[in-house]
Amino acid sequence: MISLNKISIAAVIVFILSVFSSEAKSPSSVPYNRKNGTIVLKTPRRPAGQQHALKLTADPIPEVRVGFIGVGSRGTGAVNRYVHIEGARIVAVCDLLQKNIDNVRNRLAKASYPSDVHYYVGEDSWKELCKRDDIDLVYICTDWVSHTPMAVYAMEQGKHVAVEVPAATSISECWQLVNTCERTRRHCMMLENCVYDFFELTTLAMARQGLFGEIYYGEGGYVHNLDAVWTRYWDNWRIKFNRDHRGDNYPTHGLGPLCQVFDIHRGDRMVRLVTMDSKPVHSAEKGKELVGAESFAEGDQTVTLIRTAKDKLIQIQHNVYASRPYSRLYALTGTDGYAVKYPEPRICLKPEKMPERIAYDDLGSEKFLPQKEFEALMALYEPEFVSQIKETAKRVGGHGGMDYIMDYRLVYCLKHGLPLDQDVYDAAEWCSLVELSRLSIEHGSAPVARPDFTRGYWDLLPGYTYGF
Numbered sequence: 001m002i003s004l005n006k007i008s009i010a011a012v013i014v015f016i017l018s019v020f021s022s023e024a025k026s027p028s029s030v031p032y033n034r035k036n037g038t039i040v041l042k043t044p045r046r047p048a049g050q051q052h053a054l055k056l057t058a059d060p061i062p063e064v065r066v067g068f069i070g071v072g073s074r075g076t077g078a079v080n081r082y083v084h085i086e087g088a089r090i091v092a093v094c095d096l097l098q099k100n101i102d103n104v105r106n107r108l109a110k111a112s113y114p115s116d117v118h119y120y121v122g123e124d125s126w127k128e129l130c131k132r133d134d135i136d137l138v139y140i141c142t143d144w145v146s147h148t149p150m151a152v153y154a155m156e157q158g159k160h161v162a163v164e165v166p167a168a169t170s171i172s173e174c175w176q177l178v179n180t181c182e183r184t185r186r187h188c189m190m191l192e193n194c195v196y197d198f199f200e201l202t203t204l205a206m207a208r209q210g211l212f213g214e215i216y217y218g219e220g221g222y223v224h225n226l227d228a229v230w231t232r233y234w235d236n237w238r239i240k241f242n243r244d245h246r247g248d249n250y251p252t253h254g255l256g257p258l259c260q261v262f263d264i265h266r267g268d269r270m271v272r273l274v275t276m277d278s279k280p281v282h283s284a285e286k287g288k289e290l291v292g293a294e295s296f297a298e299g300d301q302t303v304t305l306i307r308t309a310k311d312k313l314i315q316i317q318h319n320v321y322a323s324r325p326y327s328r329l330y331a332l333t334g335t336d337g338y339a340v341k342y343p344e345p346r347i348c349l350k351p352e353k354m355p356e357r358i359a360y361d362d363l364g365s366e367k368f369l370p371q372k373e374f375e376a377l378m379a380l381y382e383p384e385f386v387s388q389i390k391e392t393a394k395r396v397g398g399h400g401g402m403d404y405i406m407d408y409r410l411v412y413c414l415k416h417g418l419p420l421d422q423d424v425y426d427a428a429e430w431c432s433l434v435e436l437s438r439l440s441i442e443h444g445s446a447p448v449a450r451p452d453f454t455r456g457y458w459d460l461l462p463g464y465t466y467g468f
């Protein structure tokens, strides 16, 4: 009897401890189980007859006809850029709000753009746009939760898709994008512009040529105080999403460039992660102020560690609340060198790795290159296509030119029937962090296995390449 009581008391204590020590859990979008403590999500079978979409190509498109959905802040910027993109034509524009449509119409008129652009207003009018038979590419710049449904629908209407970051907000949505792209053979590119910034493009070229030796650690993130812009988002969609979702809700600006350096699904793959966050502080204040939130899910600071199949390590941070300067971190640590972008771009190399033609007074490998040598090195490794369009990119702009380079490359590849720089697996892998980071945090920072969205083909391609 005494021992039974002891067992009952112990059971009650264990129950109470488990209730108070475990994190609040929200449902996962696909079923999972635990294997040796690691959370493993179910991978849906590839439907019979469906092939992978690695190096997917489609017929060349002489003039890429584009329809834009969502012309708030980002979409209007995109339309402005497409006025300058050779080989592309703006065919249709759609938004919920008449004032946004009027704004775009006026801007196009001011730019003397041909006046035969079709305009759509209203909640479901984007479907009409997708159904048009004179559009090749649907370009989506709406709030996060509408991205995947719109992208899937557009692909099903036979259109290629370019969709803003993050393209998906759950693992289920990631699989929807992958399956629709594989089935319809339409391109689905996430508009991850940060892989086209000048430092990232050039250091990727350096990495591919072995300048840093073997790169085994990469740091990336999105640290950007949004206090000045929260109220500009239509219907407060962004703070509402962060209010309701714990984890790294905006991971792709930091993760994308690192995945290209690490040849993710082109010889390596991310196998597992763990995530921790700090408590919601300024996030909760903003939630209360903007949408009257009584509780707030997203912590101010979120940090994720990811291990790859080749035993490399990636660290990703997210913080849109801190009183500190903007940073995407972007740091590469290799056996022979180090590159870091923030607060100032810098490179450090083993002296023997320094190209002979750049005069260099040997400072040793623990010091950054002096500015003159740094600039000479950057010029030496800048990819040829970047040198060719750099001046136009800076003139047209969009985050200093990287947005132009992204659009230029997208249209160039569609025009020439080439695989796109970012495929649907990139979109899924980079976006999957949204739900996987939440799952890890909500299970006491448990390891989470990363799904293989290629379903077995992650080492088929020999490294990251551009199509020309």
Ligand SMILES: NC(=O)c1ccc[n+]([C@@H]2O[C@H](COP(=O)([O-])OP(=O)(O)OC[C@H]3O[C@@H](n4cnc5c(N)ncnc54)[C@H](O)[C@@H]3O)[C@@H](O)[C@H]2O)c1
Pocket: 069, 070, 071, 072, 073, 074, 075, 094, 095, 096, 097, 100, 122, 123, 124, 125, 126, 141, 142, 143, 144, 146, 164, 165, 166, 191, 192, 193, 232, 233, 234, 235, 399
């Ligand atoms: N890559 C980058 O550097 C970058 C920068 C800013 C924003 N973004 C991304 O761009 C997207 C849009 O951000 P934003 O700042 O322009 O937000 P925003 O709120 O200014 O614009 C969203 C627009 O979508 C429209 N919209 C919503 N539902 C619609 C529907 N059913 N049909 C038609 N239009 C609809 C809204 O009316 C609004 O004009 C987000 O995904 C954001 O993460 C990316």
